[in-house]
Amino acid sequence: MNKPTTKSDLTRAQIIEGALRALSKTGVIGTTTRKIAAEAGVRLATLHYHFDSKSALLVAVLEKLIEQIAERMHQDRVAEDADMDQCIEQLLRGSWRAIAQTKAIQIVHYELTLYALREGIQWLAERQYEAYLRLYRDRLAVANRGSNQLSAAACTALARFILAGIDGLILQELAKPSAERSRRGIDALVTAAQAYARQLAQ
Structure with a gap:
């Protein structure tokens, strides 16, 4: 940073x-x-x-939020010798730990997206989404090697799948908090993402 x-x-x-x-x-x-x-x-x-303008300040806030998420993910780094299954599990569980500690900030994330769409600044919403997608994709790249290596397109598809799953769990947790339900949700998402990765490698 x-x-x-x-x-x-x-x-x-x-x-x-x-x-x-x-x-x-x-x-x-x-x-x-x-x-x-x-x-x-x-x-x-x-x-x-x-x-x-307020929009210019919100762009700076968005960049700060993305920087903070990247820093947290860097601190909980994936082991260099991790295979794809291990990488997916470490990525999802590490991400959820960081998310669970920043619920108020998660609300700001979603509000920024909706504000950008309502105000006709689509590029801000796209920039936010692409930044988070890139964070997940870069982490998956650590384990993307060997005989079952994913193509760049497949790695991006896997990152999109994980991001969509995480987004759904965040919204559910914000609307009706339940640490146990969210834990089970992460368990299920880990299993689903691992299966999807194997499918993409075929």
């Missing part, structure tokens, strides 16, 4: 962190730039100097 070095970078990072806190409290629609400035401890003029 790149750390801010200049005063301008530090202020920008401060605003983004303030935006994350504000979004977690009041959601995308209810969060104004004035509320973000207050949460960040900066003047409104300072916020607008660094970000000329």
Whole structure:
């Protein structure tokens, strides 16, 4: 993760962190730039100097969220000698551990997607989705070797399948929390993803 070095970078990072806190409290629609400035401890003029619109700030927030997810996934790295089955299991269980600790942020993720679609900024929703897809695909690449190696297209298809499954479990957990049900869901998703990987390798 790149750390801010200049005063301008530090202020920008401060605003983004303030935006994350504000979004977690009041959601995308209810969060104004004035509320973000207050949460960040900066003047409104300072916020607008660094970000000329709410959309520009939301892009920066999205990039921060993706960076945080990538960092968590890096900390829970897949063993270099893991086969595809092991990689899938480690990836899913590690991802779910990180997700379970950041429920408020998960809501912000979905709100950002819906906001982008409602406001006609489709590229922001696409950018968010592609970034998460790339994170999963890159992790799967660690185990994508040997006689049953997947093609690039198959590896992407497997990453899409895993991402779709994780998204469904997150929404279910947010709507009606149950750690035990989610654990069983992850178990089932691991098994299904492993079977799909074998199918794609044929």
